[in-house]
Amino acid sequence: MDNIKDAALMIKDADALLISASNGLSISEGFNIFADNQDFEKYFGYFQTKYGISNILQGVGIPLSASDHAKFMERLEQYMITDYYGSRQFENLRKIIGDKDYFVITSNADTHFQLNGFNPHKIWEIEGNFFDLEMRSPEWQDQREDFQHFTEKYRAKKVVQLELGIGAANQLIKLPLMRMVAMNMDWSYITLNFAKEINVLPVIKDRAIAIEGDLAKTLAQLKEKF
Secondary structure, three states: OHHHHHHHHHHHOOOEEEEEEOHHHHHHHOOOOOOOOHHHHHHHHHHHHHHOOOOHHHHHHOOOOHHHHHHHHHHHHHHHHHOOOOOHHHHHHHHHHOOOEEEEEEOOOOOHHHHOOOOHHHEEEOOOOOOOOOOOOHHHHHHHHHHHHHHHHOOOOOEEEEEEOOOOOOOOOHHHHHHHHHHOOOEEEEEEEOHHHOOOOHHHHHHEEEEEOOHHHHHHHHHOOO
16 A cells, blocks of 8 residues: 555645546446447447447447448447446546646547546547547647647646556557656656556656556545545
8 A cells, every 4th residue: 555655645746647548447437448248238239230349449440321320429429428427436536636737638539537527628638539529630639739738837847647547558648658757857657557557667667656456446545545
């Protein structure tokens, strides 16, 4: 538990938090776009039978008739938005953030940060989302610029890069942000993930804390320190 205590102290001492999140956070909520599970069969059984798809990501990627595409997106919106009522993970994260300034960079396409009350102007959905944001669109470019403004504002201040559920080999968010921490000596890094997915660049290990375990549990344990 010492690493959780140390992580809490690191966050409390920070001027701002740069939060990064990927599939591990969604999976901790029970949303797995790679899984053939009960929820997938409940919401997308029609597409499973007709097209042989076994997960949401396949359904998004394969060509469907216009009517089936519209139906698939309706089911996806119902699953991820209409029938979604928030999660304890986001409540815990908001408690950890407190009154600090923050920015979120995420590859999750479910809009759950927004649905849990996070400021849309403090989020960069780096791969867009399933519903209303395409990569390279003007709105996506605005998010990218908001991220750049945040990093410029806090370049010479204490920032904790809080990483939630990003795989060890991730090149899209994890590696670039660790390199950003390496270039900013006042920045620190905290990662929450299963042990096999923990990967910290050697150059930042003296400013890094790894909290191993199930993200839902470790995030709740960290929240208890605030």
